[in-house]
Amino acid sequence: MIVEIGHYALVLALALAVFQCLVPLWGALKHDSALMSIAPSVALVQFAMVALAFGSLTIAHVTSDFSVINVIQNSHSAKPLIYKISGVWGSHEGSMLLWVLILEIFGALLALFGSSMPLLLRSTTLSVQSWISAAFLLFILLTSNPFARAVAPPIEGQDLNPILQDPGLAIHPPLLYLGYVGFSITFSFAAAALINGHINAAWARYVRPWALVAWIFLTLGIAMGSYWAYYTLGWGGFWFWDPVENASLMPWLAGTALLHSVAVMEKREALKVWTIFLAILAFSLSLLGTFLVRSGVLTSVHAFANDPSRGVFILAILVSFIGGSLALFAWRAPLLKVGGIFAPVSREGALVLNNLLLTTSCATVFVGTLYPLALEALTGEKISVGAPFFNLTFGPLFVPIFLAMPIGQMLAWKRGDLLGSAQRLTFAAAVGFAAMLGFAVIQGMPIVAPIAAGVAIYLIIGSFVEVAGRIGRVASLGMMLSRAFGLPRSAYGTAFAHAGLGLTLLGLAATGWGIEKNITLHRGDNLTLGPYEISVGTIKEQPGPNFKETVLPLTIREGGRVIANMEPSRRYFSTRQMQTTEAGITTLGFGQVYVNLAEANADGGYDARMYWKPLVTFIWLGALLMAYGGAISLSDRRLRMGLAVKSKRRSEAAVAAE
Amino acid sequence: MKRKTMTRKTRRLVLIGSALAVIFLAVGLVSFALRDNLVFFYGPTELAQKIQKPGARLRVGGLVKEGSVIKDNGRQMTFIVTDMKTDVKVQYTGQVPDLFREGQGVIAEGVMDAAGNIQADTVLAKHDEKYMPRDVADSLKKQGLWKEGTEAAPAPLRKQ
Numbered sequence: 001m002i003v004e005i006g007h008y009a010l011v012l013a014l015a016l017a018v019f020q021c022l023v024p025l026w027g028a029l030k031h032d033s034a035l036m037s038i039a040p041s042v043a044l045v046q047f048a049m050v051a052l053a054f055g056s057l058t059i060a061h062v063t064s065d066f067s068v069i070n071v072i073q074n075s076h077s078a079k080p081l082i083y084k085i086s087g088v089w090g091s092h093e094g095s096m097l098l099w100v101l102i103l104e105i106f107g108a109l110l111a112l113f114g115s116s117m118p119l120l121l122r123s124t125t126l127s128v129q130s131w132i133s134a135a136f137l138l139f140i141l142l143t144s145n146p147f148a149r150a151v152a153p154p155i156e157g158q159d160l161n162p163i164l165q166d167p168g169l170a171i172h173p174p175l176l177y178l179g180y181v182g183f184s185i186t187f188s189f190a191a192a193a194l195i196n197g198h199i200n201a202a203w204a205r206y207v208r209p210w211a212l213v214a215w216i217f218l219t220l221g222i223a224m225g226s227y228w229a230y231y232t233l234g235w236g237g238f239w240f241w242d243p244v245e246n247a248s249l250m251p252w253l254a255g256t257a258l259l260h261s262v263a264v265m266e267k268r269e270a271l272k273v274w275t276i277f278l279a280i281l282a283f284s285l286s287l288l289g290t291f292l293v294r295s296g297v298l299t300s301v302h303a304f305a306n307d308p309s310r311g312v313f314i315l316a317i318l319v320s321f322i323g324g325s326l327a328l329f330a331w332r333a334p335l336l337k338v339g340g341i342f343a344p345v346s347r348e349g350a351l352v353l354n355n356l357l358l359t360t361s362c363a364t365v366f367v368g369t370l371y372p373l374a375l376e377a378l379t380g381e382k383i384s385v386g387a388p389f390f391n392l393t394f395g396p397l398f399v400p401i402f403l404a405m406p407i408g409q410m411l412a413w414k415r416g417d418l419l420g421s422a423q424r425l426t427f428a429a430a431v432g433f434a435a436m437l438g439f440a441v442i443q444g445m446p447i448v449a450p451i452a453a454g455v456a457i458y459l460i461i462g463s464f465v466e467v468a469g470r471i472g473r474v475a476s477l478g479m480m481l482s483r484a485f486g487l488p489r490s491a492y493g494t495a496f497a498h499a500g501l502g503l504t505l506l507g508l509a510a511t512g513w514g515i516e517k518n519i520t521l522h523r524g525d526n527l528t529l530g531p532y533e534i535s536v537g538t539i540k541e542q543p544g545p546n547f548k549e550t551v552l553p554l555t556i557r558e559g560g561r562v563i564a565n566m567e568p569s570r571r572y573f574s575t576r577q578m579q580t581t582e583a584g585i586t587t588l589g590f591g592q593v594y595v596n597l598a599e600a601n602a603d604g605g606y607d608a609r610m611y612w613k614p615l616v617t618f619i620w621l622g623a624l625l626m627a628y629g630g631a632i633s634l635s636d637r638r639l640r641m642g643l644a645v646k647s648k649r650r651s652e653a654a655v656a657a658e
Numbered sequence: 659m660k661r662k663t664m665t666r667k668t669r670r671l672v673l674i675g676s677a678l679a680v681i682f683l684a685v686g687l688v689s690f691a692l693r694d695n696l697v698f699f700y701g702p703t704e705l706a707q708k709i710q711k712p713g714a715r716l717r718v719g720g721l722v723k724e725g726s727v728i729k730d731n732g733r734q735m736t737f738i739v740t741d742m743k744t745d746v747k748v749q750y751t752g753q754v755p756d757l758f759r760e761g762q763g764v765i766a767e768g769v770m771d772a773a774g775n776i777q778a779d780t781v782l783a784k785h786d787e788k789y790m791p792r793d794v795a796d797s798l799k800k801q802g803l804w805k806e807g808t809e810a811a812p813a814p815l816r817k818q
Contacts, residue, residue, distance in 0.1 A: 234755075341666065341669070342669075343669065344669060344672040344673065344676075352673065353676065356676065356677055356680050357680060360680050360681060360683075360684040361684075363684060364684055364687065364688055367688055367692075368688075371692070381698065382698065382699035382700075383696045383697060383698050383699065384696075384697045384699065384717060384767075385692075385695065385696060385697075386695065386697060388691070388694075388695040389691045389692065389695040389696075392687060392690065392691035392695065393684070393687040393688050393691050396683070396687055397680075397683070397684060397687070518751075518752055518753060578757075579757070596753070598753045598754070601729075607753055608753075609752075609753050
């Protein structure tokens with residue numbers, strides 16, 4: 001029964017979405033405020049319906065209701081509860097439902113918190129958002145119904161793909177979707193601005209928090225996906241330039257560009273048309289990602305099942321939304337007035353450079369991802385474009401970004417002083433250079449590693465030079481503290497986010513100094529791995545909830561002292577008759593020891609891949625720091641939008657800053 | 659000051675100029691990288707027909723022939739990739755993925771040596787027992803060896 005309620009709620013949500021597509025938009029065109037003001041309440045009810053549908057599917061999964069095909073195919077009564085819940089989105093149907101749920105969450109949030117916005121903008125935006133919901137609800141109901149019942153329910157389910165039975169599944173898809181789908185709101189804002197035909201700095205101020213939220217979640221989602229792949233796939237790699245990964249990287253690059261150009265628009269009313277374009281681009285790339293991952297064009301662990309009708313349907317959604325929005329853009333964008341002017345050397349100029357480099361690097365990823373597909377469609381020849389391509393194209397384009405980031409932070413709006421800014425970075429550059437030499441002497445080759453590490457140090461220090469400069473060198477500590485508190489949070493947000501990228505770069509650079517060993521392990525063996533000694537214990541078998549596990553205990557010593565134990569293992573899932581490996585990972589300092597077991601040899605030894613990866617955690621910690629910077633920036637925006645109570649401190653700070 | 663003489667037009671020129679510079683850089687990098695870093699995929703039959711020069715980097719995909727996997731001592735192994743028509747021998751050093759099994763789909767990436775064998779440095783067999791690398795599936799379809807709906811049947815029920 002609960003399953004039918006869920007299905008029915010989804011149909012109701014579609015009806016509401018269609019209603020919302022048309023009525024508020026009609027109201028906006030006719031300037032009928034009664035029709036327009038319907039939008040928020042409809043958006044909330046629509047959200048409630050989709051939440052109900054999602055809730056009922058979750059209940060079906062948790063109670064192992066094997067009369068539902070989706071549950072049969074992806075669940076098992078012995079599966080741990082966390083995977084019963086996260087397994088809801090471990091299938092194509094369920095993950096599309098999650099997609100739509102998040103779309104509705106964003107619509108509902110806009111309905112709840114957008115009351116300070118002009119009615120026209122708010123209702124048009126919600127209406128556009130509803131177009132997206134309607135398209136995807138239709139997609140789910142017509143091609144991917146998660147509520148379909150089985151004619152003859154089996155006693156037991158087929159279990160979830162063991163690779164997905166991991167805490168990563170509980171975290172990675174929701175985060176990534178919050179990011180992907182978050183850009184739907186900025187897209188809707190952009191389309192609304194085009195439909196209404198006018199746009200100003202206030203628009204940018206409404207859009208910026210949404211762009212930030214989407215960007216923060218996308219950053220976290222990508223980082224989480226990368227870490228999951230790292231510890232699950234057993235190759236010790238964290239980024240494979242796989243098309244599915246690229247599909248999430250492209251919206252991130254466009255979204256990062258959007259974040260920066262929105263800042264220009266908010267402060268200076270410049271780059272209006274470009275910002276609109278980026279908002280459209282970011283979501284278009286999210287849609288492209290959804291298409292690549294969900295349509296079965298690419299086969300990977302993300303493509304749960306291949307069904308041509310789904311691919312065609314998503315392609316139709318993709319083409320109509322991207323084509324429609326770009327047509328709207330071409331038609332209406334010339335109406336938007338060009339805003340403030342600025343000198344090439346200025347904060348605006350630096351942000352334009354940032355946009356240029358980010359969109360260009362995004363374009364190279366786009367080419368590398370779609371070229372093989374296009375070539376195969378046109379000539380039938382099959383090629384793969386791998387890491388060397390991306391390292392050669394994407395890498396060089398990011399070098400100027402790294403170098404220019406701290407300088408850009410330092411330039412004044414409208415007209416900046418390049419030489420003066422560069423001079424203030426002397427310290428950062430000197431430390432970076434010294435670090436480069438130091439790393440080269442201590443760690444040595446490959447030459448790229450110390451260079452990148454030096455640039456990373458420069459970037460991390462340089463990120464904070466601007467903030468430090470604004471706090472200044474004044475006599476009293478109290479004065480410095482009050483200035484430090486008085487600075488807008490967005491200044492700190494920028495500094496942390498930029499430093500986060502530096503930290504990630506440092507982690508990437510350190511991969512050059514990693515050690516890899518492919519070796520056969522026998523009981524009692526002792527070996528060295530980087531700075532550590534590792535001794536091999538006795539193999540043991542132990543049962544898990546829905547698998548059997550073979551564990552090889554290892555002891556890590558440093559200078560004879562035991563510092564850690566690790567238990568890499570191999571698991572056998574009997575329902576799916578599938579073997580997985582669980583890499584043993586131990587974090588020591590910021591580096592990690594990583595051991596992955598292969599099958600047993602005839603003599604009882606185990607082949608293993610062993611890695612010592614210095615500073616590897618910086619790769620993901622850097623992403624966390626970026627997201628943290630975004631969050632700080634977001635808290636600043638909330639004060640500005642007047643959503644929160646105006647703080648007393650801020651008005652004091654404004655005085656102090658004068 | 660020199661800066662003051664910068665007109666709106668020069669500003670625009672600077673902007674367009676730098677945009678073009680970045681785009682040219684990107685186009686240059688992409689075309690350079692595309693020339694040298696593409697890896698072509700072949701089935702065993704295609705590989706035999708097109709007679710690759712030794713030394714070319716390529717991917718070969720097919721099924722691991724039953725009974726062909728030989729593990730030498732240490733970590734070296736050889737196996738035969740087949741499309742049921744033509745065989746090609748692959749030599750590989752390292753750890754194979756969890757799902758590498760005789761009779762299953764596989765892709766080996768590496769260099770062809772003078773004897774026509776593949777010296778692989780990467781072996782892919784990913785993710786799932788239902789999963790067949792798309793290239794392999796297409797290649798088998800071409801040979802008419804693909805049976806639609808040969809997805810693994812639900813495993814027999816088992817009490818845990």
